[in-house]
Amino acid sequence: MPPFLIRTFLCVLAASGLCAQQTEVVLSATSSAKLVLAMPAPKVTGLDEAVVATEFTAVLKRDLDETGVIAMLLERLPADSAPVKAWKEAGAQWLLNARLSKAANGDLQLEASALDTAAEKSVFTRTYNANKIVPLRHLAHYLADDLVGRLTGEKGVASSRMVFVRQTSPGVKEIFQVDRDGAGLMQLTRHGSLTLSPTVAVDGRLAYVTYKGGAPEIWGQRRKDGPHEKLYPTSGAGGMLSSPVWSPDAKRLAFVQGDRRGNSDIMVLDLAAGRARRLTDGTGINTEPSWNPNGTQIAFTSDREGGPQVFLMQDDGSNLRRLTSEGLYNASPAWCPNGAMVAYVSRFEGKFDLFVYKLGEGKAYQITTGVSTSESPAWSPDERRLVFTSNRFGSSQLFTTDLSGRQIVRLTELGACQSPRWIRGR
Amino acid sequence: MRHGIYLVPAAIVLTLGSLACKPPKTAEQIKAETQAAWAEGVQAFKDGKARETNPYLNDKENPHKATGWFAGWDQAKIDKAAADQAAADAKVAADAKAAASKAAADKAAAEEAARKAAEAEKAAAFKKAAEAALVTIHFDYDKSEIKEKDRAILQGIADFMKAFPAAKVEVEGHCDERGTNEYNLALGNKRAAAALAYLKTLGIDEARFTTISFGKEKPLCTEAKEACWSQNRRGEFKLK
Numbered sequence: 278m279p280p281f282l283i284r285t286f287l288c289v290l291a292a293s294g295l296c297a298q299q300t301e302v303v304l305s306a307t308s309s310a311k312l313v314l315a316m317p318a319p320k321v322t323g324l325d326e327a328v329v330a331t332e333f334t335a336v337l338k339r340d341l342d343e344t345g346v347i348a349m350l351l352e353r354l355p356a357d358s359a360p361v362k363a364w365k366e367a368g369a370q371w372l373l374n375a376r377l378s379k380a381a382n383g384d385l386q387l388e389a390s391a392l393d394t395a396a397e398k399s400v401f402t403r404t405y406n407a408n409k410i411v412p413l414r415h416l417a418h419y420l421a422d423d424l425v426g427r428l429t430g431e432k433g434v435a436s437s438r439m440v441f442v443r444q445t446s447p448g449v450k451e452i453f454q455v456d457r458d459g460a461g462l463m464q465l466t467r468h469g470s471l472t473l474s475p476t477v478a479v480d481g482r483l484a485y486v487t488y489k490g491g492a493p494e495i496w497g498q499r500r501k502d503g504p505h506e507k508l509y510p511t512s513g514a515g516g517m518l519s520s521p522v523w524s525p526d527a528k529r530l531a532f533v534q535g536d537r538r539g540n541s542d543i544m545v546l547d548l549a550a551g552r553a554r555r556l557t558d559g560t561g562i563n564t565e566p567s568w569n570p571n572g573t574q575i576a577f578t579s580d581r582e583g584g585p586q587v588f589l590m591q592d593d594g595s596n597l598r599r600l601t602s603e604g605l606y607n608a609s610p611a612w613c614p615n616g617a618m619v620a621y622v623s624r625f626e627g628k629f630d631l632f633v634y635k636l637g638e639g640k641a642y643q644i645t646t647g648v649s650t651s652e653s654p655a656w657s658p659d660e661r662r663l664v665f666t667s668n669r670f671g672s673s674q675l676f677t678t679d680l681s682g683r684q685i686v687r688l689t690e691l692g693a694c695q696s697p698r699w700i701r702g703r
Numbered sequence: 704m705r706h707g708i709y710l711v712p713a714a715i716v717l718t719l720g721s722l723a724c725k726p727p728k729t730a731e732q733i734k735a736e737t738q739a740a741w742a743e744g745v746q747a748f749k750d751g752k753a754r755e756t757n758p759y760l761n762d763k764e765n766p767h768k769a770t771g772w773f774a775g776w777d778q779a780k781i782d783k784a785a786a787d788q789a790a791a792d793a794k795v796a797a798d799a800k801a802a803a804s805k806a807a808a809d810k811a812a813a814e815e816a817a818r819k820a821a822e823a824e825k826a827a828a829f830k831k832a833a834e835a836a837l838v839t840i841h842f843d844y845d846k847s848e849i850k851e852k853d854r855a856i857l858q859g860i861a862d863f864m865k866a867f868p869a870a871k872v873e874v875e876g877h878c879d880e881r882g883t884n885e886y887n888l889a890l891g892n893k894r895a896a897a898a899l900a901y902l903k904t905l906g907i908d909e910a911r912f913t914t915i916s917f918g919k920e921k922p923l924c925t926e927a928k929e930a931c932w933s934q935n936r937r938g939e940f941k942l943k
Contacts, residue, residue, distance in 0.1 A: 450920065471920055473920065491915075492915060514913075516892075516914075517889070517891075517892040517914075517915070519885050519888040520885045533885070535889060535892035537909070537914055538900070539847060539897060540893075540896075562886065562889040562890065563889075564889040565883065565885045578885070578886055584845065585845075585882075585886055606845070608882065608885075622883060624882075627881075629882075650881075653884070696884060
């Protein structure tokens with residue numbers, strides 16, 4: 278379709294009154310049409326324009342491009358002083374003006390306002406104040422998230438982060454964090470030992486398994502920004518411990534405890550009471566718990582019927598039922614943030630691929646089809662994408678994919694990564 | 704003033720010298736002292752403490768022996784000889800003592816060395832036996848059953864545990880890279896437990912074993928092929 282026709286169509290759409298109200302959702306996220314947003318170069322005080330171009334404008338463009346709902350127009354723009362009509366003719370549906378300033382003490386301020394060029398009225402105004410330790414690119418992420426929120430009714434995930442495990446030397450793995458765009462890599466643990474299975478609560482508290490004491494132990498933070506301390510076992514040896522997962526209310530921790538007879542069971546630890554309760558019955562392997570969004574059910578992997586399959590149960594162990602029916606090896610369930618889907622991995626022809634089971638439909642959809650293996654799916658907070666590990670370029674690296682499996686993006690070029698979790702950063 | 708150059712210092716020296724020197728005793732002083740000594744002697748005589756011997760004759764046996772500054776000469780010689788003799792005696796005694804203690808120390812050292820050698824030999828034998836017995840066993844894909852060919856290895860481990868009752872062993876379960884990290888940790892636990900259960904049937908107290916699972920986190924070999932995977936699906940036995 279030629280561009281002028283798209284514009285005509287969208288103008289008609291706009292004229293028909295859909296954009297009339299400030300709070301109304303303008304465009305459905307599932308639509309393939311994108312809103313065209315133009316932004317003249319930001320007005321800058323106290324900052325270098327070249328730095329702003331790479332650390333702000335380019336970051337914002339990449340963030341918005343990856344949302345799939347906004348296309349950013351940066352080239353062949355009218356002059357800054359041109360009337361709104363000129364911007365409309367250039368193809369812009371929204372005109373974004375940004376003003377960036379850096380105070381003498383290093384604090385940043387971003388004033389952003391967007392104008393609907395068809396209705397010639399303001400659709401978005403917001404001022405961001407950031408401490409000097411916040412990088413400029415984070416302001417671009419915040420703006421991108423709010424623009425997407427204004428457009429679709431749901432905040433974007435540009436400012437989200439990944440927490441994952443990475444091997445630092447043979448036999449030593451530590452937990453790292455990286456921004457959603459692959460910048461800002463940070464090491465979160467320094468145990469000098471095997472450290473696995475990170476989980477991040479809704480308030481940002483971390484928990485994980487570490488082998489630093491010889492045997493595995495569950496470590497984590499009891500309070501927000503608190504020190505990392507041992508959470509389980511409180512005394513004595515705990516046997517095999519793995520897969521801690523915070524409940525959605527961050528008060529309980531589901532985890533897996535294995536005994537000396539080879540069984541492993543899903544347990545739930547109540548942090549305040551300090552009591553752990555066993556939910557599965559102690560036959561065979563039960564592992565990889567994943568909470569549903571309101572914390573009433575748990576999806577997990579069990580080999581009770583032979584090979585590993587995904588099962589669901591209530592958070593007291595009752596109402597057990599098998600979810601996956603096809604394939605001989607289904608594991609690693611991840612319940613999506615609104616509860617309608619469960620992502621998992623399935624072995625097919627010797628390699629693993631990501632699948633999504635839609636609970637309402639009772640059907641599973643294959644997401645990745647590759648010659649290589651894809652593992653450890655975790656949902657983005659807006660559940661539009663999944664982060665996973667794949668060895669398609671040799672060593673195991675982090676990728677994200679949309680739910681069609683067509684738009685796979687490599688997140689980092691770091692090797693030896695595993696167990697990613699995707700968390701909101703703001 | 705021709706003689707002043709001699710006379711003036713001489714006068715000064717004499718004046719200062721006479722001032723610095725003790726003034727000579729006067730006749731009265733001498734008389735008083737003599738009388739006091741006399742009175743003391745008379746009093747001693749009256750008290751019956753008068754000397755009966757001539758204090759100037761030290762040697763009664765040899766009353767004509769002259770005494771003087773040289774009188775101590777012989778005594779010094781005797782004292783020196785006695786001291787030399789004592790020193791020589793002490794040296795002999797010390798030498799004897801040192802020789803005795805050295806002999807004792809040598810004996811103790813020899814005993815210690817022998818004990819250490821025996822211990823080292825024992826430790827070496829233990830280590831050798833452990834190395835020979837604690838052989839890695841292997842598993843099939845997604846399985847935790849002990850294979851037929853590994854039973855001899857487990858029998859060897861049981862024999863080793865019986866021969867060395869103090870030995871404690873950690874059983875490690877490992878997996879290949881296929882499958883999820885968490886499921887493989889559980890599978891590794893199952894493999895370690897299978898080895899433990901088999902060793903228990905061979906009559907070894909299970910309290911002497913600890914189990915640990917490393918899942919697929921510690922592979923021996925990282926290539927994506929069966930030859931490598933089959934090496935990684937293993938149970939290892941480590942002395943604890």
